[in-house]
Amino acid sequence: MTALNNQSLPHLPPEIVVPAYDRSRVKPGIAHISVGNFHRAHQAVYMDRVLARPGQEGWGILGIGLMENPHEAQKATDMEAQDCLYSLTECAPDAPNVVRVIGSITEYMYAPADRVATIARLADPAIRIVSMTVTEGGYYVDENGVFPIDHPLVAEDLKREVPHTIFGLLTEALRQRRESGAGPFTILSCDNLPQNGHVARAAFLGWARARDAGLARWIEENVTFPCTMVDRITPAVHPEDVKRLDAESGLDDRIPVFCEDFIQWVVEDKFCAGRPELDAVGVQFTDDVQPYEAVKLHMLNASHSLLGLSGVLSGYRFVSEIMQDLHEVTLVEQYLAFDAEPLLHAPPGMALTDYGRRLLRRFRNKAISDQLLRIASDSTSKLAMFVRSTAMGVIAHRRPVERIAFVVACYAEYLRGHDDKGETYAIVEPHLTDDDKVKAASSRLEDALDMTAFAGWDLRDSSVFVERYLALRQSIRDRGTRATLGQVIA
Template sequence: MTAINNTTLRHLPPDILVPAYERGKVTPGIAHISVGNFHRAHQAVYMDRVLARPGQSDWGLLGIGLMENDAEATKARDMAAQDCLYSVTECAPDAPNVVRVIGSITEYMYAPADRAATIARLADPAIRIVSMTVTEGGYYVDENGVFPIDHPVIAEDLKRDVPHTVFGLVTEALRRRRESGAGPFTVLSCDNLPQNGHVARTAFLTWARARDAGLAQWIEENVTFPCTMVDRITPAVHPDDVRRLDAESGLDDRIPVFCEDFIQWVVEDKFCAGRPELDAVGVQFTDNVQPYEAVKLHMLNASHSLLGLSGVLSGYRIVSEIMADLNEVTLVEQYLGLDAEPLLVAPPGMALPEYGRRLLHRFRNRAISDQLLRIASDSTSKLPMFIKSTAMGVLAHDRPAVRIAFVVACYAEYLRGHDDQGQAYTIVEPHLTDEDRKNAASPRLEDALEMSAFAGWELQDNPGFVATYVRLRQSIRDRGTRATLAQVIAGS
């Protein structure tokens, strides 16, 4: 196998696509915080395309690892060993895989090793965009649009001279830029959140006001927070995947990623310090991202939540496997056609039924085999983003809510930590509170509707919904998820 680094880049197997530019001439203009698999398969791929264009060499990526844990420390070492190069395997459902080496990340910093140095790097005038993928729950903004400065993590960080959180790092860098006259940068959220730019603006401005009111006013007047919609199915990469991907490519890559061949990025064109020529490489710029994000969140991501929660309980573990279950497919089709689509306004040129059919085609991609446990993880944060507005719309229009009740029941049962066959699995719910766990485990099944995930849904105000939810949850326990699902899609 061939190692990946700057020295070997031009000597890789001929079927491996390599950067079409001189990496030695690339300098970072974007700092991306939290370099996960999705970023490396999405934004970094678009930037790889941009850097191949004339005059774009100052738009490279500076990757920043934020979380202090062994996995992130290992990633930083692997990035350094490979000169920040890595492979992306793009998997089409009906064509050979395409392997490309991405070179757009030219520097990488592990923030916990030297947070002061990280802040100084963000304060460099060359950095004109700071983007991030910190997960849906990583912004702390609640269902009322409030950023809680009294949250233990936030309150503790506000006391530090050198902050640890993304809010502290970015705000401190902006303070230095204000003082030096370097000017602002754009803060670009790439997370699956409705109106993610507005959410980010709320979080960072609230943090800044708690730290320095004058700085907060300067940020409010000068920094832009564009909304974005991002889409590319990118599974987690386990050790077996690393071995498989390297065997297929012939590369000795410590940090490969794989993803579907589909990719989309819609961005609000609000950049206070300039932007790269992303519109020339397939990114769609618009004055209003909301219709695009609403369709994606309430159709694709919501479908994933339905499949993830019901699938894990049924004993499935990968999406392509569950897509062979006609009842699960019917559940998604009914949810999209009867619950979600009637409440959505399609963006110009988009037909919602066709979008739904394409989703099912993407989900059937066996080469992706996305993990249902990954999809189900952090449902406490995901359900309010993906399901809530549809649930409230269905109830407000007095339409049958059996599919909503089913996914709510599946979430509550998923938190028990074992499937219908008694097989245990690891629950990854970092935003689940002790009170949530108590309500989920209560013998009064309706108490689960008081969990934080359902705050503001008004589910308990609808006796018909509560009765349906209790009936379906008890059915999952008594008869199993698959038998209950058959009942749901039959409309009973």
């Protein structure tokens, strides 16, 4: 196998697509916080395209690992060993895979190793955009748009001279930039959140006000927080996937990624310190991202939540498996057609029925075969983002609540940690409180409706919903998830 680094890049097999630019001339103009698989399959790909354009050499990416754990420390080691290069295998459902080497990340820093140096790098005037993928629950902003400065992690960080959180790191970097005259940078959220730019703004201003009111005013007046909508199915990469991907590519790549062939990025055009020519490489700029993100969150992401929760309980572990189950496919089709689509306003030129059909085609891509446990993880945050508004709309318009009640029942049962076959699985719910766990395990099944995931849904106000939820949850226990699903779709 061929090692992947700058020296081997010119000698790779011709079937591998390599960067169409001289990496030695590229300098970072973007810092990205939390360089996960999705960033490497999405934003880094668009930047790889941009860097091939004349005059764009100043828009490379400085990757920054934020979390202090062995996995992130190893990623930093692997990135350094490979000169920040990695392979991306794009998988179409009906065409051969395409392997690309992505070169847009040119530097990488592991923040826990030296936070002072990381802040200083962010304060460099060459950095004009700081983007991030810190997950839906990583902002701590509540449903009223309030950032909780009394949250234990936030309160502890506010006491530190050198902060550890993303809010503290970026705020301190902005303080140094203000003092040096370097000016602001744009903070660009790339997470699956409604109005993610507004959420990011609330979080950073909340932290800054608690630290330095004058600095907060400067940030409020100078820093821009564009809203974005991102879309590309990118599965987790496990050790067996690394072996498979390297065997297919012939590369000795420690950190390969694979994804579907579909990619989309819609961005609000608000950049206080300039931006790369993303509009020339497929990124759609708009004055209003909301209709695009609403369609994606309430159709694609909500469908994923339905499949993830019901699928895990039924004993499935991969999307490719569950898409062979006509009951599950019908559940998604009905949810989209009868629950989600009637409440959405499509962006100009988009037909929601066509979008839904394309979603099912994407889900059937066997080459992707995303893990249902990954999709189901952090449902405590995801359901509020992806299903809440649809649920409230269905109830308010007095439409049938069957599918909403089913997904709520599935979530509560999923938290018990075993499927219909008696097999146990790991529950990854970082935002599930101890009180939530008590309510999920309560013999009074209605207590689960008071969990954090359903705050503000007002589910108990609908006797029709409560009745159906209780019946369906009891049915899952008595008859199993799949038999209950058959009743739901009938």
